[in-house]
Amino acid sequence: MEPGFLINVLAFIVASTFRSATPLIFASLGGVFSERSGVVNIGLEGIMLFGAFFGMLGSYLTRDPWFGVFLGMLVGALIALLHAFLAVDLRANQVVSGVAINLLATSGTAFLLQKLFHTAGQSETVPKIRDWQIPFLKDIPFLGEAVGKLNPLVYLAVVLVFLSGYFLFKTTYGLRIRAVGENPEAAETVGISVRKVRYFSVVLSGILGGLAGVYLSLGQMDMFKENMSAGKGFIALAAVIAGKWKPKGAFLACILFGFAEAMEGQFQLMGMDIPKHFLHMLPYAVTLVLILGLVGRSVAPEASGIPYEGRK
Numbered sequence: 001m002e003p004g005f006l007i008n009v010l011a012f013i014v015a016s017t018f019r020s021a022t023p024l025i026f027a028s029l030g031g032v033f034s035e036r037s038g039v040v041n042i043g044l045e046g047i048m049l050f051g052a053f054f055g056m057l058g059s060y061l062t063r064d065p066w067f068g069v070f071l072g073m074l075v076g077a078l079i080a081l082l083h084a085f086l087a088v089d090l091r092a093n094q095v096v097s098g099v100a101i102n103l104l105a106t107s108g109t110a111f112l113l114q115k116l117f118h119t120a121g122q123s124e125t126v127p128k129i130r131d132w133q134i135p136f137l138k139d140i141p142f143l144g145e146a147v148g149k150l151n152p153l154v155y156l157a158v159v160l161v162f163l164s165g166y167f168l169f170k171t172t173y174g175l176r177i178r179a180v181g182e183n184p185e186a187a188e189t190v191g192i193s194v195r196k197v198r199y200f201s202v203v204l205s206g207i208l209g210g211l212a213g214v215y216l217s218l219g220q221m222d223m224f225k226e227n228m229s230a231g232k233g234f235i236a237l238a239a240v241i242a243g244k245w246k247p248k249g250a251f252l253a254c255i256l257f258g259f260a261e262a263m264e265g266q267f268q269l270m271g272m273d274i275p276k277h278f279l280h281m282l283p284y285a286v287t288l289v290l291i292l293g294l295v296g297r298s299v300a301p302e303a304s305g306i307p308y309e310g311r312k
Helices: 004-034 045-064 065-089 092-119 143-147 152-170 172-182 184-189 194-220 232-242 247-269 275-296
Strands: none
Touching: 004 045, 004 143, 004 152, 004 172, 004 194, 004 232, 045 092, 045 152, 045 194, 045 232, 045 247, 065 092, 065 247, 092 247, 152 172, 152 194, 152 247, 172 194, 184 194, 194 232, 232 247, 232 275, 247 275
């Protein structure tokens, strides 16, 4: 093979990796914030699905995909607000609440799709978010092809990784979030409102989860398909664990999962004699292997998943 061909293939794989990893990055960052405050958000899968549907709907109604981005994030925040109310105020089982949100999203989006578009399976095509060409990168070999022309939400996801890390570990409010997730009673003793911090963190996770869904319907595609999240919310949660509840660690895990998905597409393009069902399961197999390898070595925040009743 010629060197130029190999460079083009590598650039294509890098670009595909970032594209595939982007929804996982958004959702995993949301998971980091929620779990750092002590609330497990199993409902990220459902929030992604709601975000994808309402992002598409916003673009369909206004012909403006950026309004779709706003609507998807707003709906994600509202669904997360419901989860926060159940988990924080009512002290419901957080896993059950999250599973209920996932079931509601699966059936609810299918119902709305049928009622609004009178069709099952997928919506009409809508205006999508176009890729951005970065001028100073486009003429640089490899970099221009790999990262010089991607969807703006891809760039946003990478920026948010660093902003999230700074916020959690370099700011006072980030310290409060981590304190509430580790020892809510001690945090409350020094005047921190456990309720407010957990609400903020869970709603923020919903905004990011909704953004992950919007990317699926308006970034990768230009329509909504039933169950298009396809387990990505759960993979994002696995990335949170693999990344040890740190934004940069979760990002690296998402890149690994994105690479596995990119290789799935590359194998198909190369016409390799590998059963397609095996290729489809590759990202999920990577998830299982990674989690199995981390059992006993990745420790969650001390109060994660434990309802807090406050001081008597």
